[in-house]
Amino acid sequence: MNNLLNTLIAPPPPSELDELISRDPSDLSALDIDKIIALQHQHRAKLASGTRVRKTKDEGPSEGVDLTKLGLLSAAPMPTQSGPTSTSGGGMRR
Numbered sequence: 001m002n003n004l005l006n007t008l009i010a011p012p013p014p015s016e017l018d019e020l021i022s023r024d025p026s027d028l029s030a031l032d033i034d035k036i037i038a039l040q041h042q043h044r045a046k047l048a049s050g051t052r053v054r055k056t057k058d059e060g061p062s063e064g065v066d067l068t069k070l071g072l073l074s075a076a077p078m079p080t081q082s083g084p085t086s087t088s089g090g091g092m093r094r
Contacts, residue, residue, distance in 0.1 A: 014022070017039045020032055067073035 017036065020028070020036050023032070
């Protein structure tokens with residue numbers, strides 16, 4: 001059995017916004033609410049300007065999932081060439 005699914009990945013450290021939002025709303029001060037609003041405005045401004053917001057390396061794996069390593073897909077053999085191949089321009093003939 002592959003241990004890839006059994007390994008634990010540590011979650012990323014919480015950002016300032018995550019920490020503010022996780023608090024009890026009745027404990028937030030006006031300054032905290034202003035910080036939340038400012039961070040949301042900054043994020044929207046970046047999106048509106050077309051700047052891509054990229055994940056940092058700490059936010060999770062950047063590689064795709066390999067289904068063959070997970071055992072969910074068998075490795076397909078390379079197709080062999082048999083017989084002459086057509087060198088015409090391709091497309092359907094009528």
